[in-house]
Amino acid sequence: KAGVTQTPRYLIKTRGQQVTLSCSPISGHRSVSWYQQTPGQGLQFLFEYFSETQRNKGNFPGRFSGRQFSNSRSEMNVSTLELGDSALYLCASSFLAGGEDTQYFGPGTRLTVL
């Protein structure tokens, strides 16, 4: 079974631009979560989608948004990029999320904002 895939793997943008990252979950998984990883901060939860509905959201500004499609694929968008948005963005999928459900991660998208 194929794992979680994320595209693109690397991205360089300039301040003020916007960016869209894509995630394809493991086949059969309906929950997709997004995390931001920066040095010293661990993995910070952005949001979680299940069946095209956002069920939970982390403490990030409204510039960070996401969506999920009917095939469970998900995208996240960051508008008006700031230097501090430079990070590794990780997508994770699971069958349900919450409760005793294991999340499996993709390789991440490394975003650099200049």
Added chain:
Amino acid sequence: DQQVKQNSPSLSVQEGRISILNCDYTNSMFDYFLWYKKYPAEGPTFLISISSIKDKNEDGRFTVFLNKSAKHLSLHIVPSQPGDSAVYFCAAGGSGTYKYIFGTGTRLKVLA
């Protein structure tokens, strides 16, 4: 407020010895805990999990212990191997929350 804490940012262990990684949490509503291993430029890889109804779970060289009264869990790796050198994250989740809270990670270095 960091609900899941890994207070040791780094740990060095000799090959063949035991590695013990610790994690503390503050929210008593957490009832499912996971450990992940992460190499540079890769996504975290799931290692082992434990439900709050258990106090121990084993999988090969990896054992996770949960002390609910102390709100503490630990990951034991025996014997440690150089390939275990990575950053280890613990994560906690609660039923119905639809999210996991991660610690800041512990960098394990296994010396040959």
